[in-house]
Amino acid sequence: MTFSSEPVVSVKDLSIYQEDRLILDNISFEISKGEFVYLIGRTGSGKSSLLKSLYADLPFEKGSINVAGYDLTKTKRAKIPYLRRKIGIIFQDFQLLHDRNISDNLLFVMKATGWKDNAAMKARLSEVLMRVGLGAASFKLPHQLSGGEQQRIVIARALINEPLILFADEPTGNLDPEVAEEIFNLFKEINNSGTAVLMATHNYELINKFPNRILKIKDRVLLDSKDNLESNSF
Amino acid sequence: MNKPLKIKKRKKKLGSYPYLTVVFSITLSLFVIGLFALVFLHGKKLSTVIRENLELHVYLDKNLSPDMMDSLQNAISSKPFVLKKKGKAQIEYISQKEAAKRFIKETGEDFSAVLTENPLRPSLVVKISSKYFEETKMKKISGEIKSMTGVFEVDYPVNLIDTINRNIKIIALIMLSFSLILLFATYLLINNTIKLALYSQRFLIRSMQLVGAKRSFIQGPFLLHATFQGFFSGIIAAGLLFLLQQYAYREIPELSQLGETKNIAIVFGALIAAGIFIGLISSFRAVNKYLKMSLDELY
Numbered sequence: 004m005t006f007s008s009e010p011v012v013s014v015k016d017l018s019i020y021q022e023d024r025l026i027l028d029n030i031s032f033e034i035s036k037g038e039f040v041y042l043i044g045r046t047g048s049g050k051s052s053l054l055k056s057l058y059a060d061l062p063f064e065k066g067s068i069n070v071a072g073y074d075l076t077k078t079k080r081a082k083i084p085y086l087r088r089k090i091g092i093i094f095q096d097f098q099l100l101h102d103r104n105i106s107d108n109l110l111f112v113m114k115a116t117g118w119k120d121n122a123a124m125k126a127r128l129s130e131v132l133m134r135v136g137l138g139a140a141s142f143k144l145p146h147q148l149s150g151g152e153q154q155r156i157v158i159a160r161a162l163i164n165e166p167l168i169l170f171a172d173e174p175t176g177n178l179d180p181e182v183a184e185e186i187f188n189l190f191k192e193i194n195n196s197g198t199a200v201l202m203a204t205h206n207y208e209l210i211n212k213f214p215n216r217i218l219k220i221k222d223r224v225l226l227d228s229k230d231n232l233e234s235n236s237f
Numbered sequence: 238m239n240k241p242l243k244i245k246k247r248k249k250k251l252g253s254y255p256y257l258t259v260v261f262s263i264t265l266s267l268f269v270i271g272l273f274a275l276v277f278l279h280g281k282k283l284s285t286v287i288r289e290n291l292e293l294h295v296y297l298d299k300n301l302s303p304d305m306m307d308s309l310q311n312a313i314s315s316k317p318f319v320l321k322k323k324g325k326a327q328i329e330y331i332s333q334k335e336a337a338k339r340f341i342k343e344t345g346e347d348f349s350a351v352l353t354e355n356p357l358r359p360s361l362v363v364k365i366s367s368k369y370f371e372e373t374k375m376k377k378i379s380g381e382i383k384s385m386t387g388v389f390e391v392d393y394p395v396n397l398i399d400t401i402n403r404n405i406k407i408i409a410l411i412m413l414s415f416s417l418i419l420l421f422a423t424y425l426l427i428n429n430t431i432k433l434a435l436y437s438q439r440f441l442i443r444s445m446q447l448v449g450a451k452r453s454f455i456q457g458p459f460l461l462h463a464t465f466q467g468f469f470s471g472i473i474a475a476g477l478l479f480l481l482q483q484y485a486y487r488e489i490p491e492l493s494q495l496g497e498t499k500n501i502a503i504v505f506g507a508l509i510a511a512g513i514f515i516g517l518i519s520s521f522r523a524v525n526k527y528l529k530m531s532l533d534e535l536y
């Protein structure tokens with residue numbers, strides 16, 4: 004494994020349009036390895052669009068994005084799967100497959116991302132399930148788990164290929180405060196072991212409780228808590 | 238203790254979708270196209286049979302010597318318009334006696350009782366190659382033969398040629414346009430069926446994309462299934478057509494003389510190939526469509 008000081012995410016002069024409407028105007032930021040960053044902003048401000056652009060699901064008009072060593076202005080469509088294997092994506096619409104149990108859900112992802120060795124797959128499966136604290140859930144169907152447990156499995160799925168960064172869009176959105184905090188703690192644990200996290204959230208309670216760097220989208224521009232030390236601007 | 242209720246849930250495997258509906262649609266379309274092809278083949282053969290039965294009657298001079306007769310027959314045989322089977326020119330010589338016998342047999346009237354002399358002429362019945370089945374060409378041929386020494390008159394069914402030619406042209410045109418429309422409709426039908434069937438799998442496709450599955454990994458199972466479905470549909474359609482053909486031959490025995498095994502086998506093979514091809518192309522297009530869609534478009 005090579006260690007370098009290059010950022011995991013580097014965005015320069017990025018502008019994103021939704022149809023003809025400009026939603027992000029000329030924004031730039033970097034996320035270092037192992038960093039924990041919140042992404043906040045009003046509903047519709049462009050948080051999800053920014054995340055989508057970062058995992059190469061939404062094309063952008065201007066600027067450049069580099070994620071996990073992939074320059075998205077140059078990356079060909081065929082190479083995008085390899086980029087996505089280096090990142091973990093967690094968002095509300097990206098649910099588990101409800102027709103198969105947890106173990107099959109995760110094994111399916113492994114097969115889809117090129118895993119071949121059965122023993123290695125099983126080992127990794129129990130590893131990620133243990134990591135999210137659900138070692139005994141492998142034969143349950145998604146609907147037999149609580150909302151919080153399902154979210155843990157979604158996180159386990161994102162961890163399968165040892166991502167450099169997790170992109171999470173409102174990961175605690177549908178959960179009650181207690182469970183939300185548990186999930187949040189899980190993100191912290193993952194982050195502590197070296198995986199960077201970019202989390203879009205509205206949960207200000209948690210942001211206040213666990214302060215970290217904040218990126219805020221306001222009026223199409225990005226404000227960075229690193230540059231704006233006065234907390235009242237956030 | 239109550240036994241736990243076992244609910245068997247079918248796993249939605251990647252690339253699996255309503256199998257029966259797709260196979261049924263493809264089979265039906267291929268069957269109709271195949272039926273058209275068979276009707277066309279039999280019709281074509283029928284027209285060739287009609288064309289090759291075109292006979293030119295060459296009435297000869299009564300006092301033709303056997304030598305002159307031979308050289309005349311050889312001269313006509315060497316002409317390119319004479320139908321040849323296994324290298325042999327299809328010319329039949331009918332002597333005066335033979336002509337009288339046939340006349341009496343056909344009409345039932347024995348003219349020898351009234352007339353002392355046989356009024357009929359010896360003749361040659363020349364079968365014409367189907368390539369020359371055209372009014373202008375026939376006129377030329379008949380003129381050419383008429384100018385030969387020893388020929389008294391040349392006769393052929395003038396009106397029949399034009400009528401048959403016209404009818405064959407109209408029928409071929411109608412069948413061709415129907416086939417084209419049918420082929421296009423079939424393509425649309427199969428395309429839509431597969432597209433609809435894949436609709437249920439769009440989120441599965443999406444999930445795979447997001448976890449980093451390669452395009453080929455996602456497409457593979459769909460294309461494989463479509464190939465099998467096309468193959469099975471082709472075989473079922475060919476089988477049904479074969480049964481229908483056998484039934485038709487049993488009911489109308491004359492029809493079997495128009496059937497050429499080699500061509501029919503080609504049609505059946507083409508149906509299977511078309512099934513595979515259309516299945517492949519349609520599912521390729523449908524999967525690609527979902528692969529290119531954004532999440533908003535998927536909803």
